[in-house]
Amino acid sequence: MVDIGRLEVCHKSVLPSGSYMRLALIKEGESLICNRCGSVSHAQEFYLPYKGTYYCPQCIHYGRLTTEDYLVWNEQSIYQPRKIDFQWKGVLTVGQQKVADRIITNYQSSNDSLIWAVTGSGKTEMIFPLIKHALKSGGRVAVCSPRIDVCRELFPRIAEAFPNEHPLLLHGNSEENYRFCFLTICTMHQLLYFYHAFDLLIIDEADAFPYEGNTMLMFASKNALKENGRMLFLTATPSKFLLNHLRTNTEILKLPRRYHGRPLPVPKLVWQNNWSNCQHFWFKRKLVELVDRLIDHSFVLIFCPSILYMHQLYKQLVGIYGEQIMTTVHSEDPNRKEKVQLAREKSFKILITSTILERGVTFEQVSVIVIGANHRIYTKSCLVQIAGRVDRKGNQRNGEIYFIFNRKTTAMREAIYEIKWMNQLALEERRDGL
The missing domain is CATH 3.40.50.300 (P-loop containing nucleotide triphosphate hydrolases)
Structure with a gap:
């Protein structure tokens, strides 16, 4: 059985049964359209004459896709309310609690959110109640960032708060192989391996390179989200590009005060x-x-x-x-x-x-x-x-x-x-x- 929402690449001669599938790479006229990374390439430049097929050059680093390959996944529903062991003992400030409550309301109302919070405001702690809510309702959650260092910083804090979820940390140099779990922390590029997998996708440092302005990673994030899934963006410095590409149902929430109450240092x-x-x-x-x-x-x-x-x-x-x-x-x-x-x-x-x-x-x-x-x-x-x-x-x-x-x-x-x-x-x- 192919993992729920996890994309596998299969040649047409070995397609598994009981799963959904679609062509990995589609040739339309002189164009190649990739269903994994969303790129469009000129067909004749990426032709393999010895195989008589075409390949996608944009995501070849993640395994070559050709016009003979299929992307396979299983989209069965897993919504079963669960009891969540939540071990974080901290206390949110009044401002943090206000934001935390609002993003839960947005999630319940099928709306997206963007938290514009000053550095040192405690963004990670503010998302804990929403993660708990999504997991408790049976949903899958991914916390992503464009930077490996950010993921490494987030992982122990999230794992400590949700010890029985056994969260998975995924990046290019991961020490652990992929396994199914309800709570994943990963770099943005890892989303290329998922399709309609997550009910909640949290993107931390959403203005950072290489996510900022990267159409492939934006496509991957939307692909990894379920059709009725919700997105939450976290940033201290939202760019114009990010703000202009938010979905119309996104609410922007500001938190200008640091957790300890002291001001940002002026250079x-x-x-x-x-x-x-x-x-x-x-x-x-x-x-x-x-x-x-x-x-x-x-x-x-x-x-x-x-x-x-x-x-x-x-x-x-x-x-x-x-x-x-x-x-x-x-x-x-x-x-x-x-x-x-x-x-x-x-x-x-x-x-x-x-x-x-x-x-x-x-x-x-x-x-x-x-x-x-x-x-x-x-x-x-x-x-x-x-x-x-x-x-x-x-x-x-x-x-x-x-x-x-x-x-x-x-x-x-x-x-x-x-x-x-x-x-x-x-x-x-x-x-x-x-």
Whole structure:
């Protein structure tokens, strides 16, 4: 039996019985239409003459599909009310509870929701009641994110809250093979393997790369959702693209106040004309002075505009601070997971990173420095997310965020404006007793 909602690829000569099926790749005139990733390609460019078939080039990384293949799934209903063991003992704030109640109401009314909540507001905890409601009614739930680091951060928290659900963590380097479960945490690309599987699809960091503007992943998310399923988007920095592509029945809910009630840190600007040359005497001197001051009370997280620059900066600083208390981490680092965990355990005092840690990770007592904040890689959303790493957890109130730059960009101005705006909204909510 093919798993409920799990797509399998079968050649026409070995089609299983008792399941639904459709052609994986359809040729219409000169076009190829893929039913797994939704792409449309020019047929003659992707012809296999030795087999007399065509293939889809867009999702070939997930297994080649040809015009002789079928996508097979089983869509039988599994709605049976269940008792859910919910172990989270925390308490939601008044604002969080208001949002949590509303997204349940929307789910019951077959409406989608988008939570626009400031970084550090406790978005994960707010979705627990909705997950419990969906599971209790017999539904399947997937919590997805474009970033592996976010999924790794979410998984233990969700697993602890719902221990008897035995949730599954799926990504490109998953340690566990696929198995059927009612609660799945996965990267967006994993949704390509599902069809009409989930009653509730929660997309965390919905504005992040590579989901942002990616038509294939948008198609995959809609494909993985049941026809009457509901979507919930979570983001601190919704993009215009995301807002313009929401379904018409989506309600936007704002939460500008952090869980602990303290405001978002406003970035401090440090002009340095020669930041692009990390060997430059005056830049290096100013950076070391800043790190020396911050390291007395904080774990220091330094963001770099590229991996190459990150390595160059490390070489400049390791001679000063020593490799025992500092390291680097980036998307291609094979020890990325271990280094992030060691940083959480305060094994390092300085972590130099690419933008891979802009979201989805939490460190206690951290201050942040953004090198070259005017670089094109730093969008408004990216800068807001980076600033949100500060003062997320614990009782520390003296974490700081610095933008080192040589030209003030629109992204920098918009990021600072949005942070101040959200802080003002939070202050007004506090005055209103929320």
